[in-house]
Amino acid sequence: MNARVMARTGRGTVRGAANGSAAEGAARAGLTARGVIYLLVGVLALQIAFGTGNREADRGGALEEIADKPFGAVMLWALGIGLVGMALWRLSEAAFGATGKDGHKAKKRLPAAARCVFYAFVAYSVLAFAAGAGGSGSSDQQSRDVTRKVLEMPAGQWVVGLAGAGIVVAGVVIAVQAIRRSYHKKLKLGALSSRARTLLDVTGVGGGVARGAVFAAAGAFAVRAAVDYRPDQAKGLDDTLRSFAQTPLGPWLLALVAAGLVLFGVFSFALARWRRV
Secondary structure, eight states: OOHHHHHHHHHHHHHHHHHHHHHHHHHHHHHHHHHHHHHHHHHHHHHHHTTOOOSOSSHHHHHHHHHTSTTHHHHHHHHHHHHHHHHHHHHHHHHHOOSSTTTTSHHHHHHHHHHHHHHHHHHHHHHHHHTTOOOOOOHHHHHHHHHHHHHTSTTHHHHHHHHHHHHHHHHHHHHHHHHTTGGGGGBOGGGOOHHHHHHHHHHHHHHHHHHHHHHHHHHHHHHHHHHHTOGGGOOOHHHHHHHHTTSTTTHHHHHHHHHHHHHHHHHHHHHHHHBOO
16 A cells, blocks of 8 residues: 555545544534433423423423523523534434444434434524524414414325324334333443443433323324314424323323433433443
């Protein structure tokens, strides 16, 4: 190998390492930001369960909670930038493939592209809030507005119904994967102490099941809205969480789900430290 080839190979290695470090930093910042949102939504839902909450348990409520704290504006900008990192990380997975088995196949890259779009929207909404543009309305009103517009389209009932069914399936998959501890495949297990592994399993299983339950419930409400042709029956995150308190178990079920969302927030923090990227 001559000197020119060696130099080119060396530059490629350095460039690859730099790109890897950038993707890793973006991923860990994004996972931390996601953890903050889930943690705050869970806390707000707990307050509702015990009758002390006066904010909606959704992303808007979480942002308002942060804004009221000292250095709230700085925290909001940091949160938005972290979510931009999450979107960029998912974009890199969609473009170049994810880590792990089959990471370069379409079945891994297409979901990464969808997550990129989702987190780009979330990041935009957080940064707009931080810039003083205010929120875009509650998650409940947004869900009803979107459902109403789609129902008015040709075959709108089918679109809303299938989308709702897809969200139900996604919720079930999230819960099942959490119970099976599928996240182990993405962790640096060799770097974990027994205490850290216990923390990950408690938060990963409990948080994943709660998150899956919320997804499944929201999807079920969308299916019902499609079947009855009533967009007002679609629910955002806040109304979906409050619906758990209307079951025979009352506020205790809401408190249980809310505690699970808090666990998922902690789980996201743990992933930010120990996930393979």
